[in-house]
Amino acid sequence: MRYYLIFLLWLGGNLLLSHSAFTQNRSYLIRFTNKNGSPFSVNRPQEFLTQRAIDRRTKQNIKILERDLPVNANYVQQVRQTGARVLYTTRWMNGVVIEADQATLDRVNRLSFVQNTNIFRLNLMADLPEEPKVEVSQETIPSPISFPSGRVEEDYGTALPQTQMLGIDEMHKDGFRGEGIVIAVIDNGFQNANTNPLFSQMKVLGSFNFVRNSLNVYNVSGTHGARVLSLLGAKQDGVLVGTAPNASYYLFVTEIDERENRAEEAYWLVAAERADSLGVDIISTSLGYTTFDDRTLNYTTNDLNGRTALVSQAAAIAVQTGMIVVKSAGNQGLSSWQKVSFPGDVDSVLTVGAVDINGIYDARSGRGRTADGRIKPDVVALGLNTVVGFPSGSISISTGTSFAAPQVAGLAAGLWQANPSMTNMQIVNIIRRSGNRFNNPSDSVGYGIPSYVRAKILATEEENLESTSEHIVVFPNPVVANQLQIRFGYEHLGKEFAVKLFDVSGRLCLSGQIQFNNPIMNTYQLLDMSKEDLAGGIYLLHIETQGFKKVVKISK
Numbered sequence: 001m002r003y004y005l006i007f008l009l010w011l012g013g014n015l016l017l018s019h020s021a022f023t024q025n026r027s028y029l030i031r032f033t034n035k036n037g038s039p040f041s042v043n044r045p046q047e048f049l050t051q052r053a054i055d056r057r058t059k060q061n062i063k064i065l066e067r068d069l070p071v072n073a074n075y076v077q078q079v080r081q082t083g084a085r086v087l088y089t090t091r092w093m094n095g096v097v098i099e100a101d102q103a104t105l106d107r108v109n110r111l112s113f114v115q116n117t118n119i120f121r122l123n124l125m126a127d128l129p130e131e132p133k134v135e136v137s138q139e140t141i142p143s144p145i146s147f148p149s150g151r152v153e154e155d156y157g158t159a160l161p162q163t164q165m166l167g168i169d170e171m172h173k174d175g176f177r178g179e180g181i182v183i184a185v186i187d188n189g190f191q192n193a194n195t196n197p198l199f200s201q202m203k204v205l206g207s208f209n210f211v212r213n214s215l216n217v218y219n220v221s222g223t224h225g226a227r228v229l230s231l232l233g234a235k236q237d238g239v240l241v242g243t244a245p246n247a248s249y250y251l252f253v254t255e256i257d258e259r260e261n262r263a264e265e266a267y268w269l270v271a272a273e274r275a276d277s278l279g280v281d282i283i284s285t286s287l288g289y290t291t292f293d294d295r296t297l298n299y300t301t302n303d304l305n306g307r308t309a310l311v312s313q314a315a316a317i318a319v320q321t322g323m324i325v326v327k328s329a330g331n332q333g334l335s336s337w338q339k340v341s342f343p344g345d346v347d348s349v350l351t352v353g354a355v356d357i358n359g360i361y362d363a364r365s366g367r368g369r370t371a372d373g374r375i376k377p378d379v380v381a382l383g384l385n386t387v388v389g390f391p392s393g394s395i396s397i398s399t400g401t402s403f404a405a406p407q408v409a410g411l412a413a414g415l416w417q418a419n420p421s422m423t424n425m426q427i428v429n430i431i432r433r434s435g436n437r438f439n440n441p442s443d444s445v446g447y448g449i450p451s452y453v454r455a456k457i458l459a460t461e462e463e464n465l466e467s468t469s470e471h472i473v474v475f476p477n478p479v480v481a482n483q484l485q486i487r488f489g490y491e492h493l494g495k496e497f498a499v500k501l502f503d504v505s506g507r508l509c510l511s512g513q514i515q516f517n518n519p520i521m522n523t524y525q526l527l528d529m530s531k532e533d534l535a536g537g538i539y540l541l542h543i544e545t546q547g548f549k550k551v552v553k554i555s556k
Contacts, residue, residue, distance in 0.1 A: 027087070027263045028105065029120035029310065031095035032075050033113050040069045048091075052182070052279025056322045060423045061524065067092055067317070075113050082107035087213070088270045092317045097122070097266045120310055123261030123294060155237040158395070159387040161357055166381060166411050167452030168243050174456075176414035178247030183413060184275035185229055185406070186268060186285040188255035189220030192391035193229060198240060202233040207251040208274065210267040222257045223391050227398050228286045230389030231406040240389050243410020250280060254287065261292050262310065265342075269314040276321045281416065281424075283315075283323055284409035286402035288330040288341025288366075301337065304345040304371040315343035324416070324424045326409040328401035329353040329377040330366035333444075340366040340376045348483065350412065350428050351376050352405040353445060354383020359436075361444040365401050368443040373536075377446040378428075379435050381407045411452060419459050425483055425525065429476050430458045472543060478555040484541075486524050488516045492545070500542045501554070509534060 042064040084100040109116040207217040235245035254267035291298040330341030344351035354365040368376035383404035434455035437448030501510040539554040
């Protein structure tokens with residue numbers, strides 16, 4: 001089959017599309033100009049979000065935004081009437097993922113509500129290999145067995161060393177195995193996970209294959225997703241115990257094993273949106289994107305700024321809705337790319353690299369820094385010869401950052417279970433601060449190997465700060481991943497604060513207002529110091545309201 005390439009030309013403010021004898025369909029992300037005429041309202045979120053998704057936002061003082069509203073159904077219908085095949089809608093990007101040939105795309109471009117200067121070409125469509133002709137069983141994973149609470153010894157078998165590396169064994173002894181936490185695993189499929197004895201006690205709430213628009217996530221050829229999942233949800237004493245065996249799971253397929261194209265980024269986007277609307281707490285994903293079969297779509301390392309790649313934009317929004325996103329760093333350390341893969345460049349994403357059993361950096365693991373100079377990966381875990389479960393029910397070893405990330409996702413689940421009043425970024429920052437190299441981070445291992453034991457102490461310090469009513473606390477300091485938060489003492493309830501950030505020369509860098517009016521949530525995201533050109537160094541933060549002023553020295 002011969003493929004013809006589209007060339008995108010910017011001329012006089014218009015996007016011109018030229019082609020040569022082109023009839024092959026391509027996929028695109030089409031973005032709309034507005035959500036006018038929507039029957040939905042931010043004041044009635046229960047019409048488009050589950051109660052659990054609403055509660056997750058409420059607990060973290062996160063507002064329902066227009067971005068959360070479904071797209072205008074009338075716009076979607078008009079796109080269909082052009083002849084385009086609408087695969088998915090996307091709330092966060094306010095648009096649709098479509099397949100269309102050139103003539104159809106031209107008709108879509110002419111629709112008045114389409115941002116025809118903001119069209120993402122995703123890939124040159126090619127038929128997927130045929131799905132296996134095997135009868136796919138329904139969700140047949142048995143109901144989970146109730147595990148005893150308290151300090152119980154599990155038999156981790158040959159996986160004990162990797163479990164001890166992060167202190168997961170101590171976390172489980174403390175009774176934190178992920179109960180009450182919902183995790184979405186986004187991968188290439190979960191072969192035999194519905195019949196594998198390693199998962200006989202795992203609770204699956206639902207699953208979906210976004211690549212094929214089907215429910216088939218188990219009858220797939222690849223084993224990657226099943227191996228990743230085993231490090232989270234497996235529970236078979238003496239064989240393998242995952243890091244969060246008592247959590248509940250959604251299983252989403254977004255990866256095309258036989259291709260490498262940007263359509264997978266769009267599938268990841270809509271899967272993350274589905275996770276958000278279902279009330280997921282943590283997304284664990286061991287997928288990453290850098291270059292593609294269609295080289296005209298390749299990214300470069302200069303794009304590693306947390307906001308260029310479509311999948312990075314999606315991951316950043318996922319965090320803004322209150323979820324924790326844990327992402328493998330990728331395995332390009334010895335390639336010409338060398339760096340982490342997208343969306344591991346997002347400052348609020350917990351990006352996980354790989355080390356060996358002695359804590360030594362695995363040179364294949366993607367490293368930092370990002371294009372704008374931030375530390376990545378954030379932390380590391382065992383990724384060289386990691387003990388994992390296979391679809392047959394046996395265990396063996398696998399290598400790659402793919403198998404480091406789910407271990408840290410399970411650590412996040414246990415910590416959040418233990419500290420349910422904390423925000424997603426509080427948990428992420430505690431994990432970073434618990435790294436054994438937090439005071440001396442590197443481009444290869446970030447803040448080092450996190451530890452449940454150290455994180456437990458840090459979380460206790462956070463709780464003590466929260467109970468100290470006479471103080472306003474700014475943290476983390478030094479700043480981690482450009483994020484700065486503020487916790488108010490309850491005597492300041494109902495007050496409005498002016499917040500200003502100055503550099504040492506007295507130049508005003510950032511300013512804003514915060515109204516502390518929620519007695520349940522007294523912690524706010526204060527500043528995203530990546531939004532401005534703020535070099536590393538010392539800054540002075542002024543926090544002021546009537547009758548009160550505090551100046552905090554901030555180190556970045």
